[in-house]
Amino acid sequence: MNLTLYGHRDRWIAVDCGMMIRQDLPGAPLQVPDLTPIDTLGIAPEALVITHGHEDHIGAAAWLWPQWGCPIHATPLAAGLLHSKFAERGLRTDAIHVIEPGEAIEVGYFALRYLPLTHSIPESCALLIQAGERRILHTGDWKLDPAPLLGAPIDPDTYRAIAPVDLVVGDSTCAPEPGHSRSESEVALALESAIAPLTGRVVVSCFASNLDRVLAIARAADRCGRRISLMGRSMERMVRIAQGLGYLEDFPPLVPVRDLGYLPAEEVLVIATGSQGEPRAALSRLAAGRHPHFELMTGDSVIFSARAIPGNERLIERLKHALRLTGVTLLDDIQRPGLHASGHPYQDELRTFYEWVSPHRLLPVHGEARHQKAHQAIAREMSIEAPLTPRNGDLIRLDDQGLQLERHYRLTPHIIDQDKIAPVVGAEGDSSTRHGQLFLAISVAATEQGWTRIGRLMLDDSHTSPLDEASLADRLDECLETAQGDSLADLRAILYPDLMAWLADHLHRVPDVHFQIFAVETQAVMEK
Template identity: 45%
Template sequence: MTPDSQDFWFLPLGGCGEIGMNLNLYGHDDAWLMVDCGVTFAEPGNLTDPHVQMPDPAFIAERADQLAGIVITHAHEDHIGALPYLWRRFRAPVYTTAFTAEILKRKLMEFNLAGKVPVHVVRPGERRQIGPFNVEWLSITHSIPEPQALMIRTPVGSAFHTADWKLDPAPVLGPAFDAAPYKQLAAEPPDAMICDSTNALVEGHSTSEAELYNGLKQIVENAEGRVVISCFASNVARLKTLMKIAEDSGRQVGLLGRSLRNMVSAARASGYWSGMPKFIDSFDLGYFPRQNFLAIATGSQGEPRAALHRLARDNHPELTLEAGDTVVFSSRVIPGNEKPVEALIKLLQQRDIKVIAAEDSAAPIHASGHPARDELAQMYQWVQPKLAIPVHGETEHMAANAKVARDAGVKQQLTGFNGDLFYLAPVKGVRRKAVATGRLGWDRDALIPVKNEAVEAD
């Protein structure tokens, strides 16, 4: 199954009909372009299947000589995490921005791939010819530095691939959302818009990252003992906000968790952490005055090996929490993680540690990185694609996204699942179950087939 010079196809192998684990293919003129290569994780409590899971890339691995390149839109695990596991099956060049390249470099070192993978660093706004595909990187806002949407053009058709996004006028880190490049797309217009559906069931507009300062600062200022705030490690803007709150509240910050340290290291190398105060040395954490201390910790999803879980069980090697200390969840609970998060909160409360969750806070202390319905409608109205293809969501999310597109004036909508082949040119349509799909899991340094379903989102 190979596209000819008159064909332009879209083929998701992961992330369509599920949230997370994205792997997308575009086909044209005997060539393929991969967009993202992500992982997901087994549901908490699943002790049978491997913890790390990813799409089975058999279809494109068998056609590796036709793979022109791999574009990574941003550095979240569900978009970049599978690349070190799978790259040897493709051996294709990788294209991404500087911050994402820094994160990827650290991952490749763990797999003895440092210096072996050709990584081309592109600038936001740049255009590159990758085989028969002309790719334009468009800055957008999300919950990680340098997220990019893509405009993919061929001589016979084009596609606007949103990846993960939101409309944030004050993202704290990086440029504010600029509508101009997206309004300009309507002049073409794109043959298809492949769009994030994560929050398509949510009314209104997402919360701006900048709106979190007041709520989080109030919590920190009212706390009498130590404060530990847990958030997604990849949200460098949130980390920057917490650093500012600590400074304004007379507290110093300690980092708890390897992924947090890696993100800060990548942000510093990419120029996103200049002028920030130093962290408390890990050896000094346990001796620092309680009222002058704020820790940022991994583990907001109840992960048993993360820093917050070890603090709750009082077996963290560097810090012990006491009655009267405060733990803040500056995150939302990913579907499927409700039970481990509830268990974690109970462990903390049993030790008389005050717990504040985002759902229970009067002021916003977490902001989603995905668009709610008003944002989806606005983007469809700006871009005016001929066809909407919702992805990055389960069935109900994609159906809701399709309805928003229809109400916004998009004439045609197509929904589907991994393995469905979407025809974008010369005619539009879909061939169901055109390609066999599945999952691989990392088990004892080897990839094995996985049967179960798991979901992850940021």
């Protein structure tokens, strides 16, 4: 999830306001940013500026914005999605202001320009932020797609014209990946090639927010003589809002799911949510035979056109097993890599982009520590200063001496619980007798042998008795060797009691524990 604050002469703006799904907690609740340090410092953003419409950039706005009440600036699609979210919560929408890509605005001491770039959702923009004599390029999420299905490719001259910039705050998500990411146009061809020889009904699952992919699937279906239906509320909402803004103009006419039974099997294609194995999503309901109007059977095919988000691997495998029991044929990007493309820049794209904008410094964000370090290495290779790999809660200063970490603020995880924002309960039961607080996070990867811990413990025990980190890590590794959970929530439920028991054995006073499990890509196991 993303929320960045920029301050100059005691005036502040916020960039993006996203959420994440806590896969390691029961019910997979939404986690939103902790505003406690902002409130403590007396920071009140004068505007919320949105780079694009993905949930990890806008998903918390309807929950946190009421504490600010400031203007919100967003491009048309992101603004439309925010309107929908605000309306659902009964919030006024007059604070949402539409900004076209390429336009400029002024907020307090800040001058901002929206610079269009390509990503997996239209109207994604980098922000050129000028405050005093400093010029910062906040990239948001991006890639260099030479042939996007929606919108135009990046114009190199737009970015060459702003060079040099003092600082790039840049996307690190695919920094370890060599070469260049695949174009969405290539995925469109791969989808058509995969669908064309299939004879039964076809279900293709992807992220609802990846509108380029949704359009590619629809066009492929149309060329293969198939009619289209949508399955999943988020898919229906995204397509409806995009069409209302003039996108997807050549999207084929939709057939209601309840009417698909009247069509020959070879003429049916469904675009469905649920590629991550979410139990309540459309694809899981199909696998379980719980959809009222559509039942999978032998001869049908299911195509996964999305990568597995780390931590979801076992849920996805369980879903695929259930689908195989229905007799369907499965296709995914493991068998056919062309069925998916990342929306983030690989190494060659990063180098090309930095040749355009000539940054003096880089702050690598958006990714795990290994992604940030890979991004940092590319910067140093290009003689770009990159002294920091920031963490959530860091307060960083940019001045004539460069980038400096002024202070780190400890953040308490907050989730949406019964329609309210609440801190995650660290210890079970009454924590009033606990002594101090301990924040512990671990990164794990799903392998064929089970769960494997990656990297060091992320530990903050400054408010409790000192811990033997090596001994604690060894104990967690022992528990992981026998842990049988399919999901991060299962895994946390297994590890938490043992963690508390270990603390009781090794500390005179047991603290209130905030324990979080992050998933990383299985590839990290090989790198380890």
